[in-house]
Amino acid sequence: MTEQRSRRKRRGAYHHGDLRRALLDEAVRTIRADGVEALTLRAVAARLGVSRTALYRHFADKRALLTAVATEGFRMLREQIVAAWTDGGGGRAGFRDMGRAYVAFAVANPAHYRVMFGGSVPEAGDPDLRREAAGAFQALVAALVAQQRDGLVRADDPTQLAHFVWAVVHGVAMLVIDGQLHDEVTATVAEHAVERIVTGIEARDVSSYPSISWPRATL
């Protein structure tokens, strides 16, 4: 621990810590602070006080490092939305908090969020990455299933519903961190989207809405 804190090391010594972890953390830190385009392997190594070649003992190349950064991002995202759902006590209130937490994560870590979705990682097939991305998605599905059990969400295929909800929060998050939305309207749009999601997926008595053509019927 103390060894990881001292960035400069005495000549001739080895790192001896968890270098993979240290490299990953430093990469995340750099990306968060200055964006992906500012990330250079040489600078990461220099800041950790290791040689430039040391990185290749843990990552095949720069893309592999970015894949790990993205994987880490999905893990953090899952933790935060699950915490929001739990702390919110589940149900409709917890689900709203979950949606807000998702957008909040993207807004708090725009550059990191971009690495997760921005295509800088064509290694979309990486098993670890796929597992973590699927894990975050499953947290959403689980919240929907729980609400279905309580009669709060219609009995549609939860995976289908989750895809829709994901698209909305992801779309809002991307537009916000892209600066496409003015600051004044950001919060309003996010709340609006959350409400549209809730009213769009909520359970209701179908028979009382005669004029609405349901998605199932039109597919």
Next chain:
Amino acid sequence: MTEQRSRRKRRGAYHHGDLRRALLDEAVRTIRADGVEALTLRAVAARLGVSRTALYRHFADKRALLTAVATEGFRMLREQIVAAWTDGGGGRAGFRDMGRAYVAFAVANPAHYRVMFGGSVPEAGDPDLRREAAGAFQALVAALVAQQRDGLVRADDPTQLAHFVWAVVHGVAMLVIDGQLHDEVTATVAEHAVERIVTGIEARDVSSYPSISWPRATL
């Protein structure tokens, strides 16, 4: 015209065409074929048969070129969704086509679409870029206003509604081109999203939905 087609030029000759346009087109072509990360100014110049320094007569730097690429992308996107709306005869059917056209553009030009939103262009303040992005958004607003006039969409603030619709189609588009959605479910999710948008924004008699808390009331 014919001169622009011959990529290789005789020694000592000038380009004498619309070099700016040629550089932009070649950049778009490269990005479409191989992605942004494969775009190098040297290769673009070489393929056009001009010197590497010629580019700097038209673009301040690489970022300026990418900004122009993004601007061009928004222009193309606007043209295609407006055409879909018009060809679809407006109304609810035209609006569905518009949504499909949006996602279709992203799917057909994933790398280009990413440049428009991927943050590779921190020049978000560029006036031309802002104007074209706003233009595409306005096409969406106009379609919503037209539907409101026909009583097809609720009388909420159209800009607000447009933000929501944009977030949904953008979210779906991003998830699809990111490979987060399996191919089999892509079309289904897109159609589901379009239907959710339509039913989520459609005009209906509020008095007959006593249990629904409307967004306005909760903001």
Next chain:
DNA sequence: ACCTGAACACCGTTCAAGT
């Protein structure tokens, strides 16, 4: 499982001097 040091090919960008 790291280190040093050198090297390679490639990049964006600048400059000087032309036409």
Next chain:
DNA sequence: ACCTGAACACCGTTCAAGT
């Protein structure tokens, strides 16, 4: 409004030889 040609600083990556 272009051209040539040289140069600079920086990059990811590899290799050889160590401990």
